[in-house]
Structure formats: C-alpha cells, structure tokens
Amino acid sequence: MTTRRLYYDDSFQDNFTAQVLSCQPMADLVAGQDSTCWGVLLDQTHLYPTSGGQPNDLGKLGDANVLDVRDLENDEVLHVVDRPVAPGKVDGCIHWPRRFDHMQQHTGQHLLSAVFQERFGLPPVSFHLGESVRTIDLRGPQPTPLVLEGVARAANAIVFEDREVIVRYGTAEQFARMGVRKQVERAGTLRAIEIGGIDLQPCGGTHVRRTGQIGTVLLRGCSKMRQDWRVEFLCGHRAEVAARRDADLIARVAEQMKCAASDLGASVERLVAEREAAAKKLKTMLPKLAEAEAAAFWRSQGLVEGTLRTVVQILEGALPEYLQVYATALVASEKVVALVAVRESGAILFAQHPGSGCDMNALLRAVLDQFGGKGGGSRDFARGALSDPGKIADALAFGRALVEQELVRSGTV
C-alpha cells in the first residue's frame, strides 16, 4: 500500500499521527541487516526518505528513534527504528533543525541551478546535498571568478526579493508548456517546485515557502570534475556558520602575522618571498658550512694522507640536504669512508672517496637488512633511513665493522 507523503503539501509540519501498518525486524525485511533495528510501515508520514538527492529525515515514532527513512520500490516509505513500535496509532515527529537545513540547501540548489542555466548558460548536470558538502556539477566552459560572483549576486538578489516558492502538480506536457527547466519523461501527475519568475523544476523534495527562508547563498570554490565543473555551495544557517569560521580563522592568522586582516594578502605574499629568499641563501651557504665543519673535524682528528680512515658521526638536528654536503666534504680527502646519520630522523648516508675501494650501496643494503629501513645508491654514495631511529648508533657501528672487515679481506690496509 502506498504511503501518503504528508510533506508533499506541507514541509513545515514537524509532527503527525499515523496508523502503524506493520513493524518487523530489519533482518527479516532485508538480508544482511542489523538485527537490532525494526522496519515500520505507516499509512502516512511526514518523514522524508532519502531520494532525489536529499538526505532522509530523522525523528521519533512514539518512543522509537528513527535511524533512517527509505523509499521502497512500491511507493512505500520504510522507517528504520531502534525498537519495536506497537500496532495502532502512533505519534511521529521530525528532527526539525536537520529538516529545515535540508530545505534551505534544496531550495537554494534549485535557485542556483536556475541562475547558472538561465542567466549564465551553464546547465547543471547533477547535484549532491550531502551532510558535509553540497555541490552542483555544471557542463560547459570553466566558470570564471567573475561568473561565480555574478551567480552569487543574482541568487542572493532573488533571496532578498523574498519570492514565493510554490508546489505545483501537473503532467509532463503541462510542465513542458510552462517552460520547465529540466523535462522528465514520466506519466501521470508530477510534482514540481516553482520559484517565482525564475524556475520550475520537477521535484519530490521538501522546500521553503519563500526565497527569503533560503538565507544567504554562499559559493565556496569551483573545481574540475571529469568533463564538468563542480561548484560547492552553502545556504542559510550553514553559510552563516562557514562565514563565521572563516572570519575566526582570518583573525587568528592575522594575529599571528601581526597585521590587520585587510593586510593579510600582502603580508603572506611578503612572507613567502622572504622564505624563498632564505631557502636560496641557505642552499648556497650549506656547502661552505659543511666544508668548514669537515676541515675542523679533520684538524681535530689529525688526518694522515694515504691512510684509510672510517668516519662515523651522528649529527643532531641536521637538515637532510646538510647531511649530503657534509658527507661529500668529509670524503674529499683520499681513502675516507664516511658513515653519517641524523639522530632524530634516522636518515643515514654512506659516502666514500672513489679511491677507498668499498661499495657504499652494498654496505647500506647490509646495514638495512640487519636493522630495518629503506634506501639505496651507487658505489660511492648511498642514502636511506632506518625504520627505528633509536638503532642509529648500533647500525653505524655495524657498518664500520663491515668496512673494516671488507678492507682486511681485500688487502687494501
């Protein structure tokens, strides 16, 4: 038996009385369903089932909480509840803030779609009214920032004019003659929503009575989605919440940047330029610093030319790029093998002077096999990272032992 949908004619009614026609465990109704909920059929309902892109209502049937509302194929509405509902009369109510939010977003979506299509020649191909994101997908050329601003201005102007939103019934032919925005090929009586002077669109959803109730319409960016353009939007209360959060964020960032919110753009631009300049400067200074530190190290060690030396060093807080230039500076002298690492990150780097006669890549692999991690390189230069930075000292000691054994075996010492 078809469920009478009371929301078709009055989407502002938030409570109702109905006859319970049946109540069965969901596990008996749909295979694989949770056995802790029940499916209830009523003779009539104000609870909206997920359909036409609009999410379902929540609410109560007597003491039972409505967890989901579904549209069944035979035009029945199934109410999924958390406990059984007794046969006979039941009082139902809907969670009004959630429903009104859906109404604001849904009428707002009709209005935006009409403005995109009628005023800017960008026909909507689909839309999505999700819990967290609401989008309209458009076909055609990329909407420029100017077009998006124009759409937002036009839509909000219609909101401020507080035009009537009317529910109409008629056949597909009648609606076609009235200039419906998107024709449907369905027989019988259809329902359509008219926004005075701008839109007529077949729809079974719940809508506000006047455009003023949509509240502010806010467009929040446009991105490419396959061959279409996806525009994110927010209406009414959601737009107000988003604008407030944005304002809070801007105020916090401006405070950190020690500037007025209106100067934030210029301040961030300056900061990025300064950061790029500093990075460039650091890049030119790193090799000089590494050479100086390597020279100081060798002075303290008393390097004897022609003798093989294995250097093991764990650096504290060094940049990854410094590790590389420092190791390069260490092995500038002949017959030096440098095993260096960064304590915090577990980054390791093995380098040798080409005349040292070892294989850094093979050495790194042996160390990683033993201690875990990843990396690779060439005969003279190999880099990687240990999975556990706590094993750095043991890993380097193990590497040093291998270098020394291999050298003994190859007879270079």
Ligand SMILES: [Zn+2]
């Ligand atoms: Zn609709």
